[in-house]
Amino acid sequence: MIVTRFAPSPTGLLHVGNARTALVAWLFARHAGGRFLLRVDDTDTERSEEAYIAAIRRDLAWLGLDWDAEVRQSDRMPAYDAAIDRLKAAGRLYPCYETPDELALKRRSQLQQNRPPIYDRAALAMTEADRARFEAEGRRPHWRFLLAHAPIAWEDLVRGPVRFEGRDLSDPVIVREDGRPLYHICSVVDDIALAITHVVRGEDHVANTAAHIQMTEALGAAPPAFVHLPLLADAAGKGLSKRLGSLTLESLREAAGLEPMAVVSLLARLGTADPVVPQTRLAPLVECFDIERFGRATPKFDPDELKRLNPQVLHHLDFADIAGRLPGLGLPDVDPGFWEAVRPNLTVFADLADWWRVAKGPVAPQIADADFAAAAADALPSEPWDEETWSRWVETVKARTGLKGKALFRPLRLALTGRESGPELKVLLPLIGRDRARARLLGESA
Numbered sequence: 001m002i003v004t005r006f007a008p009s010p011t012g013l014l015h016v017g018n019a020r021t022a023l024v025a026w027l028f029a030r031h032a033g034g035r036f037l038l039r040v041d042d043t044d045t046e047r048s049e050e051a052y053i054a055a056i057r058r059d060l061a062w063l064g065l066d067w068d069a070e071v072r073q074s075d076r077m078p079a080y081d082a083a084i085d086r087l088k089a090a091g092r093l094y095p096c097y098e099t100p101d102e103l104a105l106k107r108r109s110q111l112q113q114n115r116p117p118i119y120d121r122a123a124l125a126m127t128e129a130d131r132a133r134f135e136a137e138g139r140r141p142h143w144r145f146l147l148a149h150a151p152i153a154w155e156d157l158v159r160g161p162v163r164f165e166g167r168d169l170s171d172p173v174i175v176r177e178d179g180r181p182l183y184h185i186c187s188v189v190d191d192i193a194l195a196i197t198h199v200v201r202g203e204d205h206v207a208n209t210a211a212h213i214q215m216t217e218a219l220g221a222a223p224p225a226f227v228h229l230p231l232l233a234d235a236a237g238k239g240l241s242k243r244l245g246s247l248t249l250e251s252l253r254e255a256a257g258l259e260p261m262a263v264v265s266l267l268a269r270l271g272t273a274d275p276v277v278p279q280t281r282l283a284p285l286v287e288c289f290d291i292e293r294f295g296r297a298t299p300k301f302d303p304d305e306l307k308r309l310n311p312q313v314l315h316h317l318d319f320a321d322i323a324g325r326l327p328g329l330g331l332p333d334v335d336p337g338f339w340e341a342v343r344p345n346l347t348v349f350a351d352l353a354d355w356w357r358v359a360k361g362p363v364a365p366q367i368a369d370a371d372f373a374a375a376a377a378d379a380l381p382s383e384p385w386d387e388e389t390w391s392r393w394v395e396t397v398k399a400r401t402g403l404k405g406k407a408l409f410r411p412l413r414l415a416l417t418g419r420e421s422g423p424e425l426k427v428l429l430p431l432i433g434r435d436r437a438r439a440r441l442l443g444e445s446a
């Protein structure tokens with residue numbers, strides 16, 4: 001059974017980069033008929049916020065990604081403490097007393113000497129007397145995991161064979177001065193406990209993975225498989241970090257008004273050689289998902305591509321897909337006929353409200369030839385109206401005015417809708433109704 005997880009830290013809003021990681025982990029599990037878990041990495045109590053946890057759930061649900069279980073790291077402290085005790089007993093954790101300033105100083109001097117800024121393990125040389133002195137000064141230790149200086153290798157499903165030497169890495173800090181566990185140990189303990197088979201995450205975690213593999217083994221478990229996705233870049237190939245504010249899922253939804261399936265359609269294909277196809281359902285993406293399609297080159301994320309995809313997705317949505325969103329737009333009366341008529345004219349879903357206003361008014365008509373418009377008004381048939389009304393009426397107007405083609409249709413559209421273009425008038429006309437149509441043809445806003 002394949003089990004993947006998405007493990008956001010609730011310290012901010014999810015952005016397209018996070019969404020891509022979540023989507024790939026989700027598709028991976030769903031394609032295999034496996035499980036997908038949401039793990040909330042909320043051990044950083046200073047920066048984690050309940051509101052962000054709610055936002056994460058909302059954003060995933062908006063994308064259509066469901067999860068089989070949710071785990072919060074803040075609920076799992078006893079498990080982390082037990083693992084820490086076990087690693088201490090095995091001699092794999094050692095106390096360190098350096099202050100952040102001292103560590104920064106070490107790093108600077110290493111860099112000045114063109115040496116990699118790897119922790120020098122000075123703490124291992126501490127005597128009992130040194131330790132007693134630090135404790136007497138009121139210092140409390142943080143704890144590092146003692147990496148074995150041996151090769152660490154794995155076959156990454158996206159990066160291929162990856163190899164690190166233990167001696168090229170800093171021993172990771174896994175317990176803070178105040179005794180609280182840090183990301184590395186929590187993540188490893190949870191991946192073991194939740195029986196995660198494939199860890200899907202960003203390539204910024206590749207070096208962490210090397211340490212995690214040794215930690216997993218030190219806890220008596222077999223490491224999972226790893227999938228490190230390259231981070232997204234902008235069109236110029238630069239990291240997205242500066243633009244992420246406008247690329248949160250919340251802003252794509254609320255400010256840009258984009259369709260979740262436009263976002264999904266793009267993110268499911270970024271970094272693969274496969275074409276981006278507008279999808280209205282996740283199912284086809286689940287079916288054809290193949291992690292082998294994902295490459296290790298940095299994918300370029302272009303927000304304009306989302307904008308181009310959005311109408312294509314909208315134009316394929318059925319009334320049933322959007323019916324639930326109509327009350328939120330203040331349009332409970334929209335029916336399938338109106339949706340189908342207006343759909344090809346939508347750039348974003350909210351445009352629907354504009355077209356509804358064109359039907360129900362008020363619309364400021366545009367009239368160049370008042371006599372023509374008045375003649376057209378006189379030719380309006382009596383109600384009830386349906387989709388045949390338009391052609392019957394137009395025939396009459398044509399016969400009475402002698403106009404045809406564009407010269408006939410354009411002034412009628414401008415008078416009835418105030419706009420040059422829009423949905424088919426045969427659908428709009430019955431919704432406008434006789435009173436409003438007449439008033440507009442006579443130049444009144446209605």
Ligand code: GLU
Pocket residue numbers: 006007008009041187200201205
């Ligand atoms: N909370 C970590 C992050 O957001 C999780 C990384 C992981 O998947 O292990 O980067």
